[in-house]
Amino acid sequence: MARHIYIHNPFCVRKCPYCDFYSVTKTSLCEDLYKAAVREAEIIGSVITDNTGTNPVNDKDGKDTVYFGGGTPSLPDSRLVCGLLDSVRKAFNIASDAEITIEVNPSSVTSEKLSDYLQAGFNRVSVGVQSLDDGVLKTLGRLHDSRGAVDAIEKITRAGFENISSDLITGVPGETLEGIKRDIDTFKQLGVKHISTYSLSIEEGTAFFDRYSKTIEDLVSPDEERAMYHGTREHLQDSGFETYEISNSALPGYRSIHNSSYWNSCEYFAIGAGAHGFLGDMRYGHRDDVSAYIEEMNTITPDAYKAFLEGNESVLKSLYAEEILSREDKMREVPFLRLRTTEGILLDDFYKMFGVEFDSVFGNAVKTNIEKGLLERKERTLRLTRSGLDLANVVIEDFL
Numbered sequence: 001m002a003r004h005i006y007i008h009n010p011f012c013v014r015k016c017p018y019c020d021f022y023s024v025t026k027t028s029l030c031e032d033l034y035k036a037a038v039r040e041a042e043i044i045g046s047v048i049t050d051n052t053g054t055n056p057v058n059d060k061d062g063k064d065t066v067y068f069g070g071g072t073p074s075l076p077d078s079r080l081v082c083g084l085l086d087s088v089r090k091a092f093n094i095a096s097d098a099e100i101t102i103e104v105n106p107s108s109v110t111s112e113k114l115s116d117y118l119q120a121g122f123n124r125v126s127v128g129v130q131s132l133d134d135g136v137l138k139t140l141g142r143l144h145d146s147r148g149a150v151d152a153i154e155k156i157t158r159a160g161f162e163n164i165s166s167d168l169i170t171g172v173p174g175e176t177l178e179g180i181k182r183d184i185d186t187f188k189q190l191g192v193k194h195i196s197t198y199s200l201s202i203e204e205g206t207a208f209f210d211r212y213s214k215t216i217e218d219l220v221s222p223d224e225e226r227a228m229y230h231g232t233r234e235h236l237q238d239s240g241f242e243t244y245e246i247s248n249s250a251l252p253g254y255r256s257i258h259n260s261s262y263w264n265s266c267e268y269f270a271i272g273a274g275a276h277g278f279l280g281d282m283r284y285g286h287r288d289d290v291s292a293y294i295e296e297m298n299t300i301t302p303d304a305y306k307a308f309l310e311g312n313e314s315v316l317k318s319l320y321a322e323e324i325l326s327r328e329d330k331m332r333e334v335p336f337l338r339l340r341t342t343e344g345i346l347l348d349d350f351y352k353m354f355g356v357e358f359d360s361v362f363g364n365a366v367k368t369n370i371e372k373g374l375l376e377r378k379e380r381t382l383r384l385t386r387s388g389l390d391l392a393n394v395v396i397e398d399f400l
């Protein structure tokens, strides 16, 4: 039975102006954080049973996954990253055919680091390109230019990685659909197998919020943004990439197993400051505080960690329960997560998980959205129509 583990590296060279992920620039704490993360992995490994964090009902691929996200996991010394992966593999008894991903940035990834990653067991690289247009990269405040991004992908393939994903941001002021299409073509030529496309969102607390929150709709109208989304999706499809989730497209055989586990409501462990996980009935996290994380992982006892994972109340510095889900909450999460996928809601899986028919719980929301042409039923699945895709959030709201 598969296990899924998310590891958060919170360090970045500097803060990108649009980013609202947890990241810090105090890299002097890298070594201590990675040591603390090794200890966390070892503690979890010592307290879990064979069935903790496994997902017999909804684990479609049946493969273990480990995902190093960030932040910028390619920033620290590869010795730290590979050492942590080694500890995680041992602590969780990770299978040899696991999907093991690392996110890298063009500005910090090197051939030497890539060779270390490969040797340590990473077999999938997700590269944060965002755009191959120098004007767009400048607007986004990225540290690399298009040449640097292409170089990085070439280094990744030369190092021997075959499973490569790349990110693209759409809806950036000054960006064009033609430019996005060119980027997709270049990715394909370079051997990229998976593309994640995100619409730029302007989040409070970011530098972009101050710069664009009042003007973004004048610079990129909602109609233009939607046209860019559909144009991008059509071009991905014409290029052989299947869109399997609102933001994710892959060549056949290259879907992200780790990301799919989220949409299948699978449990996953979290390691690292700012990392979030889901076990049993609990969605939990580590506070966005590197120092608190280091301190806690150096002092917490296995018994205290076990008590936390079992949902017992306790006041901890870094770990906290975000939400304890009731059976009804878990049911509501299914449309929330699955309507983002092109496969949609699998009604037989819902019945296996909860012992009731989806329609007996959400009949009204299903009926209304089918009548509006936003949802369609195909045998034992329910999914968004093309118009529904544009209004995904509105449709999902009806199920919450």
Ligand code: SF4
Binding pocket: 011, 012, 013, 014, 015, 016, 019, 020, 021, 023, 070, 071, 072, 105, 128
């Ligand atoms: S590199 Fe990524 S995680 Fe770091 S600040 Fe930029 S967008 Fe955020």
